Amino acid sequence: MDSTLLTRQLEALLDSDDWLTNSAQTVAFIHTNIASLNWTGFYLQRSPQLLTLGPFQGNPACNPIPFSKGVCGAAATQRRTQRVADVHAFPGHIACDSASRSELVIPIVSEGQLWGVLDIDSPLPERFSEEDQATIEALCEVFINATRLPLFV
Numbered sequence: 001m002d003s004t005l006l007t008r009q010l011e012a013l014l015d016s017d018d019w020l021t022n023s024a025q026t027v028a029f030i031h032t033n034i035a036s037l038n039w040t041g042f043y044l045q046r047s048p049q050l051l052t053l054g055p056f057q058g059n060p061a062c063n064p065i066p067f068s069k070g071v072c073g074a075a076a077t078q079r080r081t082q083r084v085a086d087v088h089a090f091p092g093h094i095a096c097d098s099a100s101r102s103e104l105v106i107p108i109v110s111e112g113q114l115w116g117v118l119d120i121d122s123p124l125p126e127r128f129s130e131e132d133q134a135t136i137e138a139l140c141e142v143f144i145n146a147t148r149l150p151l152f153v
């Protein structure tokens with residue numbers, strides 16, 4: 001993956017500051033430009049300690065997810081990216097799509113508040129390297145910098 005090229009392309013794509021438009025464009029951009037993904041989407045903190053399904057690509061998914069559950073909940077609680085090589089080995093993993101084998105979840109923090117998480121699933125075990133994580137975190141930074149993120153809670 002060419003991280004610089006992808007970040008420039010996403011910067012060019014996000015030409016509004018609207019959170020709904022930009023979040024939909026960001027998931028579509030990641031899902032179509034990064035290989036071997038079966039699900040890409042945002043979960044938003046629209047009420048305290050609860051993640052509500054937002055724009056996504058892939059099969060219909062689980063909703064809502066409390067902060068106490070799953071890889072998404074761990075990312076939201078710790079405010080740290082969760083890179084899971086084998087979802088079956090992650091205690092409390094929520095299996096929305098049985099095809100998913102590895103997962104990357106990145107917290108989206110704006111002005112010190114957790115706005116939501118970006119969740120990316122792959123049908124391949126160990127799909128995400130450290131370099132992939134850095135690239136997708138850079139894409140999240142592009143999204144955060146381009147977007148006026150309303151705080152729901």
Ligand code: SME
Nearest residue numbers: 061070071072093094096
């Ligand atoms: N696997 C996630 C749930 C969301 S789906 O993958 C779309 C989790 O354990 O939090």
